Amino acid sequence: MKSFSPLFDELQRSLQVLPGVGPRSAQRMALNLIERTPSEASKLATVLAQALRDISHCHTCYVLSESETCQICADPKRDAHRLMVVESPGQLMAFERAGLHDGHYFVLNGLISPLDGISPDQVRIPQLLKRVGDGVTEVVLALTSSVEGEATAHYIKAQCPGVTLTRLARGIPMGGDIESLDPNTLELALGARESWS
Amino acid sequence: MKSFSPLFDELQRSLQVLPGVGPRSAQRMALNLIERTPSEASKLATVLAQALRDISHCHTCYVLSESETCQICADPKRDAHRLMVVESPGQLMAFERAGLHDGHYFVLNGLISPLDGISPDQVRIPQLLKRVGDGVTEVVLALTSSVEGEATAHYIKAQCPGVTLTRLARGIPMGGDIESLDPNTLELALGARESWS
Ligand SMILES: [Zn+2]
Ligand SMILES: [Zn+2]
Numbered sequence: 001m002k003s004f005s006p007l008f009d010e011l012q013r014s015l016q017v018l019p020g021v022g023p024r025s026a027q028r029m030a031l032n033l034i035e036r037t038p039s040e041a042s043k044l045a046t047v048l049a050q051a052l053r054d055i056s057h058c059h060t061c062y063v064l065s066e067s068e069t070c071q072i073c074a075d076p077k078r079d080a081h082r083l084m085v086v087e088s089p090g091q092l093m094a095f096e097r098a099g100l101h102d103g104h105y106f107v108l109n110g111l112i113s114p115l116d117g118i119s120p121d122q123v124r125i126p127q128l129l130k131r132v133g134d135g136v137t138e139v140v141l142a143l144t145s146s147v148e149g150e151a152t153a154h155y156i157k158a159q160c161p162g163v164t165l166t167r168l169a170r171g172i173p174m175g176g177d178i179e180s181l182d183p184n185t186l187e188l189a190l191g192a193r194e195s196w197s
Numbered sequence: 198m199k200s201f202s203p204l205f206d207e208l209q210r211s212l213q214v215l216p217g218v219g220p221r222s223a224q225r226m227a228l229n230l231i232e233r234t235p236s237e238a239s240k241l242a243t244v245l246a247q248a249l250r251d252i253s254h255c256h257t258c259y260v261l262s263e264s265e266t267c268q269i270c271a272d273p274k275r276d277a278h279r280l281m282v283v284e285s286p287g288q289l290m291a292f293e294r295a296g297l298h299d300g301h302y303f304v305l306n307g308l309i310s311p312l313d314g315i316s317p318d319q320v321r322i323p324q325l326l327k328r329v330g331d332g333v334t335e336v337v338l339a340l341t342s343s344v345e346g347e348a349t350a351h352y353i354k355a356q357c358p359g360v361t362l363t364r365l366a367r368g369i370p371m372g373g374d375i376e377s378l379d380p381n382t383l384e385l386a387l388g389a390r391e392s393w394s
Contacts, residue, residue: 003268004260004261005262005268008262010248014240014241014244015241018215018226019225019229030248031261031287032216033214033215033248033249034261037214040214041245042246043211044214045242045243045249047208047211048208048241048242049246051204051207051230051231052231052235054204055202063201063202064201065201066202066203066204066205070202071202089228090225093224
């Protein structure tokens with residue numbers, strides 16, 4: 001395709017860094033931004049640059065934050081003794097959206113994976129243990145149900161004696177289509193079947 | 198939902214200016230940009246700001262361009278005597294992608310619509326007539342097949358005596374969006390364009 005504007009092409013290419021955006025939707029986005037919503041687009045450019053410059057991690061829970069202490073850790077109404085451990089900011093957001101946890105969080109940087117050479121140090125386990133030692137009485141492990149999730153859960157468990165440790169129940173998701181669930185989930189759900197009488 | 202970072206929230210809101218992006222995909226995009234692809238994200242912020250500052254319209258064909266003359270109008274290998282009239286930059290891009298037209302273009306700013314109070318002046322008809330008077334021998338009208346497209350085509354025809362005027366064959370579905378038609382349909386419609394006198 002012959003280009004009419006190298007700068008437009010560059011914008012179209014840059015937009016493809018967004019997850020799920022290919023050449024065609026990038027083109028539609030670029031046209032919209034420039035022709036239809038230039039002032040909102042300008043705001044987006046400014047906010048994006050600002051977020052990249054200012055957002056780092058909360059020093060306590062490691063979620064994204066532009067201040068040393070995020071607004072969750074700074075909230076006096078939340079119970080700092082109950083700590084939910086998640087493996088990404090996205091998982092924290094899912095729990096916050098659901099409004100199910102009013103304690104604190106700790107955001108790991110992924111999961112331990114001996115096979116991929118990812119050690120406890122690399123996913124913030126030392127920082128987690130320090131945080132747990134700081135008055136935490138209950139730890140809820142909200143980790144993906146996978147080999148890496150298991151390895152991470154077991155490692156944390158071994159390092160946290162004297163702390164009440166729970167993890168999310170595993171089984172069939174609400175409304176989940178049994179037909180499309182993987183065999184491992186089915187096996188797990190069947191093995192942990194509850195008596196119902 | 199309790200926020201952990203007002204700046205992250207602002208980025209998430211700003212991303213929703215993009216067409217087809219709701220709160221959930223905006224969240225996914227914001228997380229990706231900041232946590233996984235910060236350097237590409239930084240490039241995006243820069244390019245977007247630059248594009249908004251520098252991209253205006255080609256003084257000859259009115260497509261988006263950061264220079265007075267776009268790269269299509271400046272290309273000596275293209276035939277400046279044959280002019281294809283489209284109603285948006287997206288339509289021009291669709292023809293360029295298909296590689297079907299090696300003349301010049303003229304990009305209207307939409308279509309004449311008496312019902313909506315959109316007059317010839319508002320869609321660059323005076324600029325088109327000036328351009329046609331500048332040595333154009335054939336005008337191809339590639340306009341959406343709709344009431345407004347018909348009104349615009351008739352208006353242009355009345356103002357261009359002595360110029361070979363064609364329009365896309367009626368292979369275009371009524372109300373069909375030219376921008377999203379496949380190259381084969383475009384080729385067919387272009388090849389069978391009717392002489393209109
Ligand atoms: Zn925090
Ligand atoms: Zn041009």
